[in-house]
Amino acid sequence: MTTTPTTQRPIAEYRSQVPALQAKAYFNYGGQGPMAQSVLEAIQRSFQQVQQLGPFSGEVNDWINRETDQTRQAIAQELHVDAATITLTENVSIGCNIALWGMDWRIGDHLLLSDCEHPGIIATAQEIARRFGVEVTTCPLMKTLNAGDPVAVLAQHLRPETRMVVLSHILWNTGQVLPLTEMVAACHSYSNSVPIRVLVDAAQSVGVLPLNLTTVKADFYAFTGHKWWCGPEGVGGLYVRPGALASLHPTFIGWRGITTDTKGKPTGWKPDGRRFEIATSANPLLAGLRAAIALHHEWGTTQERYQQIQTLSRQLWQRLSELPGVTCLRTTAPYAGLVSFQLDSKAHRQLVQFLESRQIYLRTIADPDCVRACVHYFTLESELDQLVQAIAEFKPA
Structure with a gap:
């Protein structure tokens, strides 16, 4: 169940301001978060x-x-x-x-x-x-x-x-x-x-x-x-x-x-x-x-945003845990937005390259050898679907 924010700004409205989120499924917030148009305009x-x-x-x-x-x-x-x-x-x-x-x-x-x-x-x-x-x-x-x-x-x-x-x-x-x-x-x-x-x-x-x-x-x-x-x-x-x-x-x-x-x-x-x-x-x-x-405060409080991150990361962790050949590092749901997992094949770099060819962005980690997906409060459930489906279709060389 998603968290109901105290403000009325819909997630779709927020995302429409972010150029990097258009036609992409982005899971690299732990590396660099994409800027909204209002942020770019403030800098300019x-x-x-x-x-x-x-x-x-x-x-x-x-x-x-x-x-x-x-x-x-x-x-x-x-x-x-x-x-x-x-x-x-x-x-x-x-x-x-x-x-x-x-x-x-x-x-x-x-x-x-x-x-x-x-x-x-x-x-x-x-x-x-x-x-x-x-x-x-x-x-x-x-x-x-x-x-x-x-x-x-x-x-x-x-x-x-x-x-x-x-x-x-x-x-x-x-x-x-x-x-x-x-x-x-x-x-x-x-x-x-x-x-x-x-x-x-x-x-x-x-x-x-x-x-x-x-x-x-x-x-x-x-x-x-x-x-x-x-x-x-x-x-x-x-x-x-x-x-x-x-x-x-x-x-x-x-x-x-x-x-x-x-x-x-x-x-x-x-x-x-x-x-x-x-x-x-x-x-x-x-x-x-x-x-x-x-801009973040327009969606909800810090606690509400954190709860939404937890909800979405829990969903991703659960769905990845159910995929054959995939093992999440955590044996229980994560408490924050980082969801790290491993493939039985260990073809982690190939997977990241395959996903990027489909406009899905995440990264590898060297120690432990794994793949890391980052979920923010404005991540869409449809993006989780897209990521999990693509991983299920991935066939290592």
Whole structure:
């Protein structure tokens, strides 16, 4: 049963605004969400505004300040935090790098990752280990997909030397939704000489889960606007918990993050999340992200959209589970929009190519070797039919 939204905007009306959804069955929201026409127009208007005002002038500068303030506030409202805790970035990776490189690492420190983190995180951790003599280990959360307690597994891998734990709120490969609040609490309550900081890769959770980061209490929460929010690529953010701000130091530094005296000489850092911002960005994209967020609210509340994602992903999981030769990674219905599955033939890349030839878009995952389909709240049941039927017809070479 589908969720009845509090507003009257029909799904068909929403989809009619999105060029990428015309004559296509799209299941790649976890990679990049398609933008609505209203989002594209907001970006175009902003680029025109900049050119008409300057583009380098006092008036443009005032406009940029308003745009950044409004965007910071729009993001903060979605995450239920104060706008001062938000650093505007370009994407998840930059947010994660701010947190990872901003720590005051020492030889012998321990950095703990889950075994389901993105290669970009793993590569960054490896370089930190090389430069600073930090030990990097992994926590086996993949095995808890269908059984086991992620909180207990994490707690078993904490050490007195652990300085940071990196987790994904929703695991990008299996779709598992981690009990993040409890896992953060386990890290913060661990008896240690220095606090264990928790960095969260939120690539697959922002725009999906109803979030209140004030209660979650993660130290750093890195996200982007171009996936489930369906905004433009090039705009993201990092939430820094107020209690963790003093422990994080800027690494890449520019005029946006510093304070100056009357002669323009640097005197220190901005007092809030702005200290991690660097220099000139594509400011017209900010209007696009705000337009994308506002458009989602026209359909329903965050909770209603999440419930619809759950309903549709459950339907897809059920139908895939019934297909001969197909095994879903989860043995029970997923809690979010990522549905990962395997073919007995393991011809995953061939399947993705076959589906794309039919205008059906999803992707392969390397570890575990599988195919991932992403279901949004405005996915149509007819698209689920189209996907399942095409998989049933696929014959590997």
